[in-house]
Amino acid sequence: MQSKRLAQWLQDHTETLGAAPNKQDSAFHTALYEGIIDVALSGDTRMLDSVVESAAAHAVAVERELTDLLDMHQAVRQRIWDRIGEEIDPEPAFIMLAALDSIFNHATQVTVAAYTTNSRLALAAKSAELSRLYAEAEQKVMRYATEVSRANRELARLEKAKTDFISIAAHELKTPLTLIQGYVNILHDLEEDGSQGKNLTEGIDRGVQRMNSILDDMLDLSAMDLGKLRLVLQPVNLAKMIRLIIVQSEASLQERQQTIAADGLEELPEIQADITRLHQVFRQLVSNAIKYTPNGGHITVSGSAPPNADHITVLVSDTGVGIAPEDQEKIFEKFYRASDSSLHSTGKTKFMGAGPGLGLAIVKGLVTAHGGRVLAESPGFDMQNCPGSTFAVQLPLTAAPPPGVAVQWIGSKKLMESQNSP
Numbered sequence: 001m002q003s004k005r006l007a008q009w010l011q012d013h014t015e016t017l018g019a020a021p022n023k024q025d026s027a028f029h030t031a032l033y034e035g036i037i038d039v040a041l042s043g044d045t046r047m048l049d050s051v052v053e054s055a056a057a058h059a060v061a062v063e064r065e066l067t068d069l070l071d072m073h074q075a076v077r078q079r080i081w082d083r084i085g086e087e088i089d090p091e092p093a094f095i096m097l098a099a100l101d102s103i104f105n106h107a108t109q110v111t112v113a114a115y116t117t118n119s120r121l122a123l124a125a126k127s128a129e130l131s132r133l134y135a136e137a138e139q140k141v142m143r144y145a146t147e148v149s150r151a152n153r154e155l156a157r158l159e160k161a162k163t164d165f166i167s168i169a170a171h172e173l174k175t176p177l178t179l180i181q182g183y184v185n186i187l188h189d190l191e192e193d194g195s196q197g198k199n200l201t202e203g204i205d206r207g208v209q210r211m212n213s214i215l216d217d218m219l220d221l222s223a224m225d226l227g228k229l230r231l232v233l234q235p236v237n238l239a240k241m242i243r244l245i246i247v248q249s250e251a252s253l254q255e256r257q258q259t260i261a262a263d264g265l266e267e268l269p270e271i272q273a274d275i276t277r278l279h280q281v282f283r284q285l286v287s288n289a290i291k292y293t294p295n296g297g298h299i300t301v302s303g304s305a306p307p308n309a310d311h312i313t314v315l316v317s318d319t320g321v322g323i324a325p326e327d328q329e330k331i332f333e334k335f336y337r338a339s340d341s342s343l344h345s346t347g348k349t350k351f352m353g354a355g356p357g358l359g360l361a362i363v364k365g366l367v368t369a370h371g372g373r374v375l376a377e378s379p380g381f382d383m384q385n386c387p388g389s390t391f392a393v394q395l396p397l398t399a400a401p402p403p404g405v406a407v408q409w410i411g412s413k414k415l416m417e418s419q420n421s422p
């Protein structure tokens with residue numbers, strides 16, 4: 001490979017052979033000339049090798065193609081060839097060019113080998129990094145999954161503690177309350193009409209009844225949560241039931257100067273359901289409509305049964321404060337009260353007289369136990385303009401309780417069938 005003449009010529013012409021086409025390659029070009037001169041001069045390829053090897057390593061690092069690198073070699077070689085061909089007599093030029101080509105052959109081989117090795121190493125490093133990231137992600141996912149399942153267990157434990165607490169507290173309070181109710185009844189009988197004492201006893205009586213109804217709600221809810229709900233199914237005439245509820249609500253309606261109308265209920269078919277539980281559902285919805293509608297408002301209870309459908313729908317609408325869209329599902333959760341609780345007063349029929357937030361949770365539980373659905377619709381909450389709310393209760397013609405709800409049939413075809421069956 002040694003060619004003193006080539007080395008001499010290159011030393012003389014390095015400046016005039018021209019720089020690399022772009023700035024980033026000019027250092028490589030200069031080093032390449034030096035490397036070639038070194039080989040031509042001494043036959044020692046170490047310097048050239050290290051130049052092309054580091055160029056290959058750099059090309060891999062910046063993701064430059066191997067062909068790009070080899071094209072650069074080719075361009076340098078071509079430039080030297082052309083100039084030697086122009087300046088030197090053919091015979092010595094031939095020897096110089098042969099030496100030059102063997103140097104470039106060597107440089108190309110070393111470049112390809114270095115590029116391949118570096119690519120392999122880079123690939124190995126990349127895949128090691130990928131596996132590390134993958135393992136890290138996997139570990140993170142496992143950690144989150146563990147945390148989520150721990151949180152879920154904790155939630156279930158808290159939920160159970162809450163249900164147990166409601167059930168125990170309601171049971172424990174019920175006994176002394178029944179006792180108080182008994183004494184209030186005795187006092188009632190002893191007091192004379194119109195006396196101061198009679199008024200006081202009536203006040204206590206109302207308080208006791210209110211507490212009783214809250215405790216009953218708590219007991220109903222815990223029965224639902226514990227899967228101990230029981231439905232007694234029989235033919236139900238909804239029109240009659242709503243008429244009764246309207247009569248029962250008369251005092252509250254009068255106090256709040258509100259009017260109520262029933263519409264289309266007479267056309268509803270008889271349904272097979274738990275009459276006591278449905279009475280509770282619609283009483284709650286009407287009583288909520290009274291509570292969340294200002295004095296002078298109007299309430300409508302309407303019914304519809306699409307022809308050939310297997311269900312009926314009853315709507316309870318009011319001209320009250322309405323419900324914000326984000327609350328329309330949440331109000332069916334137990335203990336949830338929509339709107340600012342400071343706006344609420346307490347009481348069963350007073351305007352905005354919120355209770356403990358159990359009423360709609362029970363409504364939903366009872367309707368669901370019948371295999372039905374309930375939802376609230378309202379343009380939004382607005383105490384000034386009162387856009388109103390509508391509660392839609394959809395019930396199957398024959399109750400279809402989900403698993404976990406015990407059922408007893410009375411006075412119906414089903415009962416006769418089951419009595420007749422062996």
Ligand code: ADP
Pocket residue numbers: 288289292293318320321322323331336337338339353354355356357358359360361389
């Ligand atoms: P409570 O009345 O004891 O607070 P409910 O479960 O009956 O509990 O109702 C939950 C919440 O839903 C109420 O606090 C009230 O904000 C909202 N709500 C219920 N019925 C109506 C209605 N007809 N109009 C407007 N808001 C209502």
